[in-house]
Amino acid sequence: MTEHEPAATPAPTSGPTSTPAPASAEERSPMSRALPGLLIAGSLGGVGAIMVGLLSMAPPVDDGSGPPQVVAQAEPSTVQIQNAGAFVLAPTVGPGGKNAPLTPARLEAPPPLAAAPIVAAIPPVKTTTAKTKPKPIRIKIPKIKVNASIGTVTLDRKGSLTTPPLSKPNLTGWYRYSPLPGEKGPSVINGHVSTRKGAAVFQRLRELAKGDHIYVYRSDKKVTRFTVSGIEQVSKSTFPTKRVYGNTNDAQLRLITCGGIYNKQAHSYTDNIIVYATLSKKKG
Template identity: 80%
Template structure:
């Protein structure tokens, strides 16, 4: 995987844990330079061909759009400018779920459903390794997704991050069709405290791992948001890694429980 490998990243788990006790909003700004990118690290399975990136070319110069596009099946995904904000909510936004007052009562996401692409998967947890690289679910469990446990709990204030493999050497994995998700689609995340959250997709992009939009993915938000991340682009056999990431942005639009 291609990850941010600075020495500061090694301190990320401790910083995030401390920050979470004081409130998500207070920590995310300071963590933007530390936040890891997400990689899949898997081999391509049969017919595993994530969508290609289309970049506008004006007068010989690369011109990236100022906003994240809507995405959709058979629609080439284009990266937005690095300084572009997250896409605007595609549905009315509801207030975040208040976090638990004690660590013992803290909830965790347990299942994710994306009806559009027939995803119904268990959610485990991922963290960072000793080098500061964000981990992923085991390749032996291609249907498992991973919640970055130092990001907000889905439904609470801030951007919750869930990743998953696009493929393994055995074939397609849980997020194989993630590039087909489009603005307005629904994502459901079920939590251990019996609360159910519904997020509405606001945009989708495919970005090079060398220019990962850290601020857009991990930066502070004024409401509860969700990021789904997997690999895309071309598989580099020598590096055992895809060249790009596919990122889905969504905002909390309903909650119950």
């Protein structure tokens, strides 16, 4: 719809002209006197016709005077509201934070930059058997009150990361083929957001934000502190594999849980919440 164009301004005439005096009310004919009113009425009638046409194209509104209209739609969710209008993916992973929407970064975006000074990675421990190799045994996240044991997870036949047993909702899982927390590279730990019985260990993971601390305790008595550098929510169909599992030049940590909309039939969520963190302190 375009705006009405302004009325044309009369072009000036060349040379001096005399301006005739306006006719008096008595000299004007009845038609002349009625003409302004007719023009105004005609203009209003045209505007009214346009408005009626526009209103006919507008979606119906239930004002309560008739039977309610039934509109089929999906159940609303926090994720849908937060991602409303996110048509362009962010160039980097966002920092998160209170009331901040979690949106995915571009698939080719690198991991977020460290939020705190980086410390050197812990040298790998040389062992002859898997039984003597150090393992992560506990994770603590003070901000969201996580204090949980760490088990191990691996890949299934489809190449997807497995998860801790649903019968142990407060157990997290370290991907056994990722670096030991504190060693060079991205160490990966996952956990459930909920089970059929209720909330699970990473129920509040989405609340983490840049600058928060995560502590991982190892079986060799070493303690590592990671500082969160970013957090995102991504669709499982477009999981950023390279950003999560790709090699890094320092010691980093990835925490993964589910998010998005829950599918009752499939017993799964549509998205993943991913927290990125970098080693900022170590002892032991």
